Amino acid sequence: MSETTPQKARRPLDLRRYTLALLIAWTLCIGASLAWNLVQNHRTILGIARNSARNAFDKDLLYRRWGALYGPVYLPVSPQVPPNPYLDVPEREVTTTSGRTLTMVNPAYMTRMVYDLAEKSHGIRSHLTSLNPLRPQNAPDPWEIEALRRFAEGEKEISSVVSTEGSEYLRFMRPFWVEEACLKCHSRQGYKIGDIRGGISISIPLAPLWSANHGTIVAYVLGHGLLWFLGLGGIALGVGSLRGQIRRREAAEDSLLEKETHLAFLANHDTLTGLPNRHLLHDRLDQAIARAQRSQRRIAILLIELDRFKTINDSLGHSVGDRVLCEITGRLLGTVRKSDTFARLGGDEFLLLLDDVGQVASIVTMAQRLLLDIDQPIRIDSFRVQVTASLGICLFPDDALDTEGLLKCAEVAMYRAKEMGRNNYQFYTPDMNARAHEFLEMENDLRRALDEDQFVLHYQPQVDMITGQLMGVEALLRWQHPQKGMIPPGDFIPLAEQTGLIIPIGDWVLRTACAQNRAWQDAGHPPVTMAVNISMRQFLQTDLVTEITRTLETTGLAPQFLEIEITESMLMSDFDNSLATLQALSRMGVRIAIDDFGSGFSSLSHLRLFPLHRLKIDRSFVRDLGDAPQSRAIAGSIVSLAWNLGLEPIAEGVEIEEQRDILCELGCRQAQGFLFARPLAAADFIEFLR
Numbered sequence: 246m247s248e249t250t251p252q253k254a255r256r257p258l259d260l261r262r263y264t265l266a267l268l269i270a271w272t273l274c275i276g277a278s279l280a281w282n283l284v285q286n287h288r289t290i291l292g293i294a295r296n297s298a299r300n301a302f303d304k305d306l307l308y309r310r311w312g313a314l315y316g317p318v319y320l321p322v323s324p325q326v327p328p329n330p331y332l333d334v335p336e337r338e339v340t341t342t343s344g345r346t347l348t349m350v351n352p353a354y355m356t357r358m359v360y361d362l363a364e365k366s367h368g369i370r371s372h373l374t375s376l377n378p379l380r381p382q383n384a385p386d387p388w389e390i391e392a393l394r395r396f397a398e399g400e401k402e403i404s405s406v407v408s409t410e411g412s413e414y415l416r417f418m419r420p421f422w423v424e425e426a427c428l429k430c431h432s433r434q435g436y437k438i439g440d441i442r443g444g445i446s447i448s449i450p451l452a453p454l455w456s457a458n459h460g461t462i463v464a465y466v467l468g469h470g471l472l473w474f475l476g477l478g479g480i481a482l483g484v485g486s487l488r489g490q491i492r493r494r495e496a497a498e499d500s501l502l503e504k505e506t507h508l509a510f511l512a513n514h515d516t517l518t519g520l521p522n523r524h525l526l527h528d529r530l531d532q533a534i535a536r537a538q539r540s541q542r543r544i545a546i547l548l549i550e551l552d553r554f555k556t557i558n559d560s561l562g563h564s565v566g567d568r569v570l571c572e573i574t575g576r577l578l579g580t581v582r583k584s585d586t587f588a589r590l591g592g593d594e595f596l597l598l599l600d601d602v603g604q605v606a607s608i609v610t611m612a613q614r615l616l617l618d619i620d621q622p623i624r625i626d627s628f629r630v631q632v633t634a635s636l637g638i639c640l641f642p643d644d645a646l647d648t649e650g651l652l653k654c655a656e657v658a659m660y661r662a663k664e665m666g667r668n669n670y671q672f673y674t675p676d677m678n679a680r681a682h683e684f685l686e687m688e689n690d691l692r693r694a695l696d697e698d699q700f701v702l703h704y705q706p707q708v709d710m711i712t713g714q715l716m717g718v719e720a721l722l723r724w725q726h727p728q729k730g731m732i733p734p735g736d737f738i739p740l741a742e743q744t745g746l747i748i749p750i751g752d753w754v755l756r757t758a759c760a761q762n763r764a765w766q767d768a769g770h771p772p773v774t775m776a777v778n779i780s781m782r783q784f785l786q787t788d789l790v791t792e793i794t795r796t797l798e799t800t801g802l803a804p805q806f807l808e809i810e811i812t813e814s815m816l817m818s819d820f821d822n823s824l825a826t827l828q829a830l831s832r833m834g835v836r837i838a839i840d841d842f843g844s845g846f847s848s849l850s851h852l853r854l855f856p857l858h859r860l861k862i863d864r865s866f867v868r869d870l871g872d873a874p875q876s877r878a879i880a881g882s883i884v885s886l887a888w889n890l891g892l893e894p895i896a897e898g899v900e901i902e903e904q905r906d907i908l909c910e911l912g913c914r915q916a917q918g919f920l921f922a923r924p925l926a927a928a929d930f931i932e933f934l935r
């Protein structure tokens with residue numbers, strides 16, 4: 246059966262993928278930056294080469310202009326300066342007076358010489374070219390033809406990187422316009438001023454620039470490499486810290502989830518036994534009913550309440566009580582099936598929900614097994630505890646059709662099992678309901694009775710059977726019910742005990758009895774000791790010493806005129822506390838009597854430790870005194886025991902003279918019974934006092 250516990254699906258963050266993506270992104274960034282820088286550097290180098298080419302071009306132009314302006318020069322003929330074969334002019338060679346031969350060097354020739362020098366010393370190649378060259382050397386190559394074509398279309402400058410003979414060059418070319426000075430030599434070719442006569446192409450070798458730039462490239466690469474590594478470190482740190490954060494957050498989430506799960510568990514389970522609690526049981530019962538309705542099956546509910554568990558709790562303490570509950574839980578869990586729901590409803594109440602039961606016989610078997618399991622002795626430290634339980638059983642759909650109805654029926658059946666003497670199981674029957682109603686009605690009436698002053702006390706004299714002298718009086722509670730008339734205590738005290746109403750009722754009895762006794766004394770009657778019955782719950786639950794002290798103070802009754810009647814089982818249930826309470830009361834002067842003596846099981850060795858005054862012989866022994874020799878023997882033993890313990894024996898329920906005589910023979914002088922007087926209303930008792 247499903248329980249609603251909080252469950253959150255955590256989507257794990259794939260850190261490895263995340264880190265990889267980060268690494269790739271970082272590497273791409275660094276790569277892109279390096280590439281961009283290298284491209285910029287490449288462009289810068291080409292820019293430098295282009296500027297060099299422009300300078301060369303400008304210088305070339307200047308030479309030519311100079312030549313056009315000042316004409317040719319003469320140089321001595323030498324292997325480096327041979328006569329220009331293309332210069333067909335008079336006085337190409339002249340002889341000086343000293344006999345040296347000079348040859349005319351025109352501007353074009355001189356420029357060619359400068360070109361040769363530039364190529365030799367700097368590797369810079371310049372080439373004057375034209376579509377209509379005067380010399381074959383000036384004929385354009387394909388690159389220059391293309392450039393000249395583009396100049397014709399209007400372009401002013403062309404450059405590109407080319408590879409020549411395995412070396413890289415920046416080829417640069419600008420057009421060459423016809424100026425007036427040019428016409429001196431080129432007018433025959435039909436040029437006009439402003440025409441493009443050709444161009445000068447300049448090739449700047451790139452290798453020296455590249456090698457000069459090598460250091461920059463290395464710096465770029467190293468710098469970026471370093472940056473990349475730093476970035477890796479940063480990513481590693483970041484991912485590490487993220488991993489830490491995630492772990493911490495996951496741990497916090499886990500602990501939160503754990504707490505939530507624990508809270509959800511607490512909301513649905515009993516903290517002591519870990520069994521489903523009432524809340525979860527309702528849920529499961531609803532579901533079981535729904536399933537059973539669909540499949541037309543039967544379910545059974547077994548309500549288990551431990552018998553007199555309160556006595557264990559009160560007498561041995563709550564921790565022992567808790568261990569008893571846990572031990573019983575463990576045993577029953579071993580008996581029930583895993584599919585059944587076994588819940589603790591609170592206190593000493595458990596419920597077993599049997600899903601899909603076939604034969605009623607199987608429920609009977611289960612109930613018997615449960616009772617047997619519970620009944621096994623439990624050893625806790627030095628204690629040996631034995632608990633029994635009462636079981637109420639009801640069925641779906643036979644007895645009720647809903648959760649509330651089924652629980653009610655099981656409760657009614659369980660109360661019936663209690664009434665039947667406990668340690669048994671009862672199946673629910675409709676007539677139980679009527680009884681349960683009666684019970685409930687009585688509980689409500691009982692609650693009202695205290696507020697509406699419906700209780701009265703009757704007083705029964707206790708006499709000396711030989712002298713007839715009044716030795717005391719017992720206060721006996723009656724309920725004057727407005728409809729049902731006078732109800733004896735035996736009919737409502739068990740219910741008052743069960744519901745806890747006995748505490749306020751007991752207080753009322755104590756107050757009223759003490760006040761009445763004081764009133765009689767104040768009226769001048771001889772003082773008598775008033776015996777008041779104290780219930781088990783009153784004795785164990787309340788601070789009896791404080792309560793009695795307060796009552797005596799408020800009523801003004803002297804302690805020696807109050808006697809409390811307690812039973813043997815009260816004494817034995819919590820020896821230490823009982824002893825302390827009774828010693829305190831005895832020190833105050835309050836008298837203590839053991840009621841119904843002989844009907845319980847007292848430890849005589851313990852009994853002698855209590856500060857007692859009277860032993861009241863149980864009515865059952867007095868009743869059979871004439872007929873049953875055993876009763877006579879028991880009564881005799883009680884009387885001698887009382888005397889041996891230094892206590893006064895007193896007999897209850899003396900109805901006939903024969904009983905009186907036998908008791909006197911046995912050595913018991915005091916008694917109360919119908920033979921002397923019935924319990925009397927306060928007004929009637931005055932007569933008796935007189």
Ligand SMILES: Nc1nc2c(ncn2[C@@H]2O[C@@H]3COP(=O)(O)O[C@H]4[C@@H](O)[C@H](n5cnc6c(=O)[nH]c(N)nc65)O[C@@H]4COP(=O)(O)O[C@H]3[C@H]2O)c(=O)[nH]1
Nearest residue numbers: 721722733734735754778779780898899900917918919924
């Ligand atoms: N057959 C017969 N009965 C006689 C005779 N003489 C006295 N009795 C009855 O015996 C009971 C004596 O009280 P108990 O043993 O303390 O037994 C008491 C006591 O245990 C309890 N009880 C009465 N009043 C109180 C009370 O104020 N507080 C508590 N906690 N219990 C009370 O209810 C029990 C029954 O009380 P009652 O019905 O008043 O019954 C009284 C009384 O009416 C007799 O000769 N023959």
